[in-house]
Amino acid sequence: MSATGTTSHSRLADLVGSTNVSIEPEQLASFEIDGMRPAAVLRPESKAHVAEIVKFAGSEKLSVIASGGRTKLNIGLPPKRYDLALDMSALNKIIAYDPGDLTLSVEAGTRLLEVGKALAQHGQFLPLAVPSLRHTTVGGIVASGVDGPLRQFYGTARDFLLGLEFVTGEGVSAKSGGRVVKNVTGYDIHKLMIGSLGTLGVITSLNFKTFPLPMSPRGFVARFRSAAQACDLRNRIAKSPLTPITLDILSPRCAELFVSDAASRFETAPLPANVLSSTEWAVTVGYAGNEKVLARYEADLRRISQESGATNVTVLAENLNAAWTRKREFIPIALASSPATTIVKITVLPARMNDALTAAQNAAESNSLPWAALARGLGIIYFALLPSAQDDESRKRVVSVTTAMHEACAKLGGQSTIPWCPTAWKPYLKIWGLENPNFPQMQKIKTVFDSQGVLSPGRFVGGL
Amino acid sequence: MKSELLRDLKSLLGDDAVLHRPEELLLYEYDGSVEIARPTCVVFPRTTAHVQQIVKLANQYQTPLIGRGAGTGLSGGALARNGGILTVFSRMNRILDIDLENQRATVQPGVVNSDLSAAVAHAGLHFAPDPSSQKACTIGGNVSENSGGPHTLAYGVTTNHTLSLEAVLPTGELIRIGNPALDPTGYDLMGLFVGSEGTLALITEITVKLTRLPETVKTLLAVFETLDDATETVVDITARGITPAACEMLDGWTLRAVEAYVHAGFPLDCAAVLLLEVDGVKEAAEQHAEDVAEICRKHHAREVRVARDARERDLLWKGRKNAFGAVGRLSATYYVQDGVIPRTKLPATLRHINEIGKKYGFQIGNIFHAGDGNLHPLILFDARDQDQFRRVIAASDEIIKFCIDMGGAITGEHGVGMEKDRLMPLLFTEAELGVMSRVRDAFNPSGLLNPDKIFPSKKGCGEIHIRPLPVHGTAPQPTNAPGVPAA
Numbered sequence: 001m002s003a004t005g006t007t008s009h010s011r012l013a014d015l016v017g018s019t020n021v022s023i024e025p026e027q028l029a030s031f032e033i034d035g036m037r038p039a040a041v042l043r044p045e046s047k048a049h050v051a052e053i054v055k056f057a058g059s060e061k062l063s064v065i066a067s068g069g070r071t072k073l074n075i076g077l078p079p080k081r082y083d084l085a086l087d088m089s090a091l092n093k094i095i096a097y098d099p100g101d102l103t104l105s106v107e108a109g110t111r112l113l114e115v116g117k118a119l120a121q122h123g124q125f126l127p128l129a130v131p132s133l134r135h136t137t138v139g140g141i142v143a144s145g146v147d148g149p150l151r152q153f154y155g156t157a158r159d160f161l162l163g164l165e166f167v168t169g170e171g172v173s174a175k176s177g178g179r180v181v182k183n184v185t186g187y188d189i190h191k192l193m194i195g196s197l198g199t200l201g202v203i204t205s206l207n208f209k210t211f212p213l214p215m216s217p218r219g220f221v222a223r224f225r226s227a228a229q230a231c232d233l234r235n236r237i238a239k240s241p242l243t244p245i246t247l248d249i250l251s252p253r254c255a256e257l258f259v260s261d262a263a264s265r266f267e268t269a270p271l272p273a274n275v276l277s278s279t280e281w282a283v284t285v286g287y288a289g290n291e292k293v294l295a296r297y298e299a300d301l302r303r304i305s306q307e308s309g310a311t312n313v314t315v316l317a318e319n320l321n322a323a324w325t326r327k328r329e330f331i332p333i334a335l336a337s338s339p340a341t342t343i344v345k346i347t348v349l350p351a352r353m354n355d356a357l358t359a360a361q362n363a364a365e366s367n368s369l370p371w372a373a374l375a376r377g378l379g380i381i382y383f384a385l386l387p388s389a390q391d392d393e394s395r396k397r398v399v400s401v402t403t404a405m406h407e408a409c410a411k412l413g414g415q416s417t418i419p420w421c422p423t424a425w426k427p428y429l430k431i432w433g434l435e436n437p438n439f440p441q442m443q444k445i446k447t448v449f450d451s452q453g454v455l456s457p458g459r460f461v462g463g464l
Numbered sequence: 465m466k467s468e469l470l471r472d473l474k475s476l477l478g479d480d481a482v483l484h485r486p487e488e489l490l491l492y493e494y495d496g497s498v499e500i501a502r503p504t505c506v507v508f509p510r511t512t513a514h515v516q517q518i519v520k521l522a523n524q525y526q527t528p529l530i531g532r533g534a535g536t537g538l539s540g541g542a543l544a545r546n547g548g549i550l551t552v553f554s555r556m557n558r559i560l561d562i563d564l565e566n567q568r569a570t571v572q573p574g575v576v577n578s579d580l581s582a583a584v585a586h587a588g589l590h591f592a593p594d595p596s597s598q599k600a601c602t603i604g605g606n607v608s609e610n611s612g613g614p615h616t617l618a619y620g621v622t623t624n625h626t627l628s629l630e631a632v633l634p635t636g637e638l639i640r641i642g643n644p645a646l647d648p649t650g651y652d653l654m655g656l657f658v659g660s661e662g663t664l665a666l667i668t669e670i671t672v673k674l675t676r677l678p679e680t681v682k683t684l685l686a687v688f689e690t691l692d693d694a695t696e697t698v699v700d701i702t703a704r705g706i707t708p709a710a711c712e713m714l715d716g717w718t719l720r721a722v723e724a725y726v727h728a729g730f731p732l733d734c735a736a737v738l739l740l741e742v743d744g745v746k747e748a749a750e751q752h753a754e755d756v757a758e759i760c761r762k763h764h765a766r767e768v769r770v771a772r773d774a775r776e777r778d779l780l781w782k783g784r785k786n787a788f789g790a791v792g793r794l795s796a797t798y799y800v801q802d803g804v805i806p807r808t809k810l811p812a813t814l815r816h817i818n819e820i821g822k823k824y825g826f827q828i829g830n831i832f833h834a835g836d837g838n839l840h841p842l843i844l845f846d847a848r849d850q851d852q853f854r855r856v857i858a859a860s861d862e863i864i865k866f867c868i869d870m871g872g873a874i875t876g877e878h879g880v881g882m883e884k885d886r887l888m889p890l891l892f893t894e895a896e897l898g899v900m901s902r903v904r905d906a907f908n909p910s911g912l913l914n915p916d917k918i919f920p921s922k923k924g925c926g927e928i929h930i931r932p933l934p935v936h937g938t939a940p941q942p943t944n945a946p947g948v949p950a951a
Contacts, residue, residue: 100699101806101837123705147647156647158655159624174896180804182621182836182876184610184659185884185891186918187900191623191655200651212705238567241679241745292747347645349566379566379645414645433649438641442651444906448899461650 008060009040012084015052016042020090031085033065034078034423038085045090047165047173047204054202055171057084058454065456066202068109068137071332072144075419076197077431080458086202088139094118095205096179102210103162103179108139108203124210127154131331134266139203145195146419149246149286149327152377157194160209164190166201169450179207192445198456199464200449214245214288219316219323220298222305223280227251227361230281231354233308234377237285238350242300246286247377248327249353252278253386257372258326262336266329269322275314284327286320330374331382335420338370340390342398342421342429343382344405348414350379357381359408360401367397379414390422399428406434432461466504469525473507473549476517481508481555492535492550496597497883498799498847499540503530503550510555512668515632519666522549523636528915531662533574533605536597538800539881541609541661545916551666553604559583560669567674568627568644573604573667580672589674592619595877596785604667610659612877614710614784615741617835619675621877623658630669631657634913644671656903661879662914664907678743681709682753683771683780686738686760687731691715694736695810697763698834701740704759706752710741711835712784715814718791718829718842719783725790728783734766738834739784787831788842795827795844799856803867804876807837816866817841824859838876839867865890880918888920 012021020043022028028037039062044050050066057064062083067073088109095105099122106115112128115138119125129148130141142157142164154160163177176189193200224230230249237247255276257263263271276282283305287297298315305313316323326333335341348356353375360383364371370388375381385401387394402418409416417433436442439462446464449455458464473482483489483506493502504527509515522529528548535542535552544550557574564587569580577598581590594613595601601611607629612621619625628642642654657664688694694713701708714722716735723730730737738760742752757768771777791798805813814830821828821843829842841863845856864874864887874884874891888897901919905911 098806098808100703100808102702103806123703145647155620155624158652159620168899172895172899174893174899176896178804178873178891180806180837180872180876182612182616182804182833182838183873184612184621184877184879185873185875186880186888186896187903188610188623188655188659189900189903191652194652194655196651212702212707215705235565238676241676243676243744289748290751292751293745296745296747345647347643347647349563349568349645351565380647413643415643415647415649417649436650438639438650438653441639441641441653441907445651445653445656445903448902448906 011056012040012042015056016044016049020045031067031070031087033073033082034426036079036082038065039083041085041087043087043090047167050086050167050202050204051171051173053084053086054167054169054454058169058171058452062454063457064202064454066198068140069111069132069135071132071135072140072146074423075144076459077463078423078426078458079456080463088137091204099124102181103207104210105179105205105207106138107205109137112136112138112141119210120213123213125213126208127211128157129328131329133328138206142194142206143196143198143203147376147380149248149376152247153243153245154211158191161190161194162207162209164193164206165204166193167204168201169452169454177207181209197459199446199460200455202455215290216294217245217286217288217320218294218297219320220285220287220301221275221314221316221323222283222301222310223277223312224283224308224310225280227281227357228354229309230283233283233305233310234353235351236304236308237377240300240304242287242297244285244287246284248284249375249377250276250282250284250327251371251373252280253370253372254282254330254374257333257337260333260337263326263333265336266333267322267325271322271326272314272316272319274312275316275323277312280311284323286324327374331420334372334384334386338386338388340387340394340398340422340425342385342402342425343419344402344416345419346381346383346405346409346414346416348379348409348412350377352412352414353379353381356409356412356414360405363401363404363408367401369397369401390424395425395428398425402429406430410434436461469521469527470505472521473505473518476521477507477509477514493543495535495537495540495542497538497540497881498797499543499882501540501543501545502547503544504547506550506552508552508555512630512632512638515551515666515668516636516638518549518551519632519634519636522912523910526912529634529912530914531604531608531666533602534576534600536601537605537609537881538802538878539875539883541879541881541917542605543882545882553602556668564589566644567676568671569674570669570671571603572669573602575603577601577603577606584674588677590677591672592625592675593622596788603670603672607658607667607670608660608662609879612833612838614712614833617711617833618707618709623655625673626654626658626670627673628671629654629657629667631665631667633665634908634910639665642671661881661918663904663917664913666913678749680746680749681741681743681777682749683777684740684753684756685769685780686740686765687734687767688736688738688765689734691736691814692811693763693765694738695807695834697738697760697765698810699808700759700763701756704755706742706755708740708756708835709743710739711833712739713737713832713834714739714784714787715830717827718787718831721794721829722783722787722790725793726783726786728779730783731767739780791829791842791844797845797847799843799845799860801839801841801860801863802875802878803839803864803872805837805839805867805870805872807834809870810834810837813839813866813870817863820859820862824855826856826859833876836876837872861887882917885918885920888918
């Protein structure tokens with residue numbers, strides 16, 4: 001838009017009001033994505049504003065990228081172009097909350113923390129404990145498709161997003177789903193928006209099912225000499241009657257990462273001593289309930305941990321939060337722990353996690369790259385490569401390791417992507433994994449919602 | 465053209481896999497709804513390759529193509545609205561793979577819902593979606609309709625349990641979407657295809673999650689003198705942080721109809737009962753059962769019964785799951801609605817439904833998933849009477865409009881199909897329907913696959929689709945319909 005200059009600026013001001021348009025260099029810099037700066041930052045105050053902006057952008061052949069807390073903007077390929085940044089922070093109201101109905105309708109730019117406060121007053125919550133929790137917005141969580149430890153029990157947004165409103169690439173205001181907890185009226189368009197990185201629509205509001213806050217949460221941590229033993233405990237829990245709230249496996253290096261300066265940015269309370277060991281794997285299990293339930297979980301977990309060969313177990317109660325926050329914030333902590341952190345997301349069938357972890361570990365170690373991993377019990381592994389520098393040598397090693405991981409993962413019947421890495425390395429890495437056989441179907445969908453490529457162009461699978 | 469199409473279909477599938485004589489087609493005019501539509505022919509593929517060839521022939525002869533499982537649907541989704549090849553998946557009914565370690569099963573679309581659960585019960589697993597028709601309905605149908613059931617309150621609906629699909633697009637293209645592992649890369653094609661009511665693809669293979677059976681299940685029956693007490697109980701249970709596995713309500717009239725049929729020992733003189741189930745580890749289920757019983761009593765429950773064993777539990781559920789059959793004994797036909805409302809609006813909505821019944825002169829029974837506000841009003845009428853048919857549609861529309869006014873939706877689990885397509889504009893703008901229909905057109909460009917479903921016809925929403933049931937001496941009983949109606 002650089003060529004359009006002041007004319008465009010005044011037209012944008014007409015759309016959203018002059019105070020909601022910024023071309024200040026500092027402001028533009030703070031909306032940078034993969035080193036690209038927008039020509040203007042717009043702050044819509046309504047869904048109508050969003051629709052007007054997108055229509056304007058379409059007519060001017062400009063591109064639009066919406067963002068909330070700007071905590072996950074580096075996911076995906078660099079945008080093909082980035083003219084207008086949509087700062088969704090003014091769309092920050094709870095539209096409706098009916099505790100008795102367990103439903104919440106909220107504007108996209110609302111921070112999850114604010115939502116949490118409102119819900120907690122009624123003993124409820126939205127089980128979306130995703131990384132960068134302090135700054136993240138509900139719209140950003142859904143558009144980026146990130147997950148959190150609570151998915152073990154509650155699932156992801158996909159399982160409790162009831163509907164949403166959005167603006168298509170043509171500037172059409174639309175909605176999908178509804179505000180009731182059960183609904184099959186029309187296609188589930190809202191599911192398409194999850195994890196689509198804003199390439200299909202600008203989400204303006206979302207409806208969720210809410211949940212009762214679990215009572216008296218506890219944490220159980222068991223340490224093991226090997227990943228195989230840790231995975232064995234995971235398998236035993238899956239076969240048991242227990243239904244824990246969280247279940248994650250941590251690699252040995254997490255012990256070091258979680259007490260680093262990077263970790264203290266997210267949690268000031270110290271990690272309870274002796275919970276993790278820098279030479280051992282750990283399985284962390286969250287559960288909740290009345291005293292009898294807590295006692296049952298603890299007894300069962302102690303017993304089956306022993307069967308799996310645990311060297312040490314810890315039960316966390318009042319000091320649970322210090323450990324819990326670190327587990328939730330594994331990704332940002334890892335990102336802050338190396339100048340060139342590259343995180344591979346691997347999804348495999350749960351019983352193949354040990355094979356996937358072994359393959360990833362072998363690839364990293366044969367290339368002399370430090371690494372750390374967090375694996376969710378459902379078969380999702382975040383494998384962080386932590387090179388000591390962002391140089392050519394490190395890049396070559398990371399390319400070699402990730403290539404091996406993509407192949408190993410495909411052999412195991414799973415998939416792998418690289419959601420986080422240095423921008424400069426993106427051209428060298430397979431960010432979206434191996435070739436996607438469903439690309440033609442995805443292209444069809446992109447064409448329906450954004451045929452002109454106005455919205456977040458180029459960031460998604462195959463450059464959609 | 466028809467004879468050439470039949471000839472080609474027979475040479476593809478064999479004579480015994482193609483039906484076309486009027487008396488053969490009669491059974492396939494129906495599903496579990498009150499809609500009727502006769503297909504041009506009915507075919508029974510045995511393989512994915514067969515399905516691909518059928519799609520090819522449909523394109524060659526420009527004939528509509530409709531998928532069908534057991535025909536238990538309640539919105540006419542599996543009817544050939546304007547003729548065409550009805551592709552019935554009952555012979556593609558093999559369980560292809562069971563992976564106990566990873567809690568996955570891969571099935572052909574014609575596998576019956578409860579057969580899958582039975583096949584994995586020995587390992588303490590089940591397929592969680594449990595529509596009332598689960599002994600007849602197929603998993604392919606469940607996926608197409610995104611079916612629910614009583615236990616979806618805690619366990620989710622079909623879309624929450626379906627991981628990957630093999631499907632044939634109306635263009636003939638074979639696709640495989642999703643992944644048995646979670647979080648498949650790219651747009652959530654599974655989310656779009658599950659519940660698309662057979663308008664995007666014919667499903668040929670499905671991988672689902674299997675869920676561990678709870679260690680302990682407690683089933684309670686609470687008897688109330690007023691509907692308000694029953695509905696307030698529902699809200700209060702969640703306010704106490706309990707998510708029951710199921711929370712079903714039957715009103716007094718329905719209860720009496722059910723008791724006369726199943727003899728479950730339901731009380732005959734109350735306004736409503738709640739059928740509640742809590743489950744989990746023993747300690748949690750026992751505590752929740754106590755809490756739920758206490759909440760029921762706080763809201764003036766006259767009686768709270770706790771099933772003492774599996775037999776008593778089954779008896780209580782038999783009353784619920786056979787309720788539609790019980791009502792079928794009392795009336796030649798009934799019309800079942802599927803509106804959803806925020807559950808705090810239950811008392812007002814039930815009162816309004818009662819008034820609508822009086823206004824139109826119909827007995828309406830209410831049986832529903834109270835926990836998630838999914839209503840199933842059963843309007844008793846005689847479909848042989850064209851005037852009654854017209855009035856029952858009008859009464860039903862009024863109920864749906866009220867649900868929408870309450871902030872609800874048209875259908876919670878039965879689908880839009882050909883029954884509620886004309887009501888879609890009440891919920892969605894023209895632009896919104898435009899977006900959805902462009903999604904359909906992207907995958908079903910010629911419109912040959914399940915045409916005239918979900919989307920309102922261009923004729924506008926005032927037109928009512930009325931085709932009274934034919935009279936064959938006596939009125940056809942709903943239980944004679946092909947399959948068991950779902951709920």
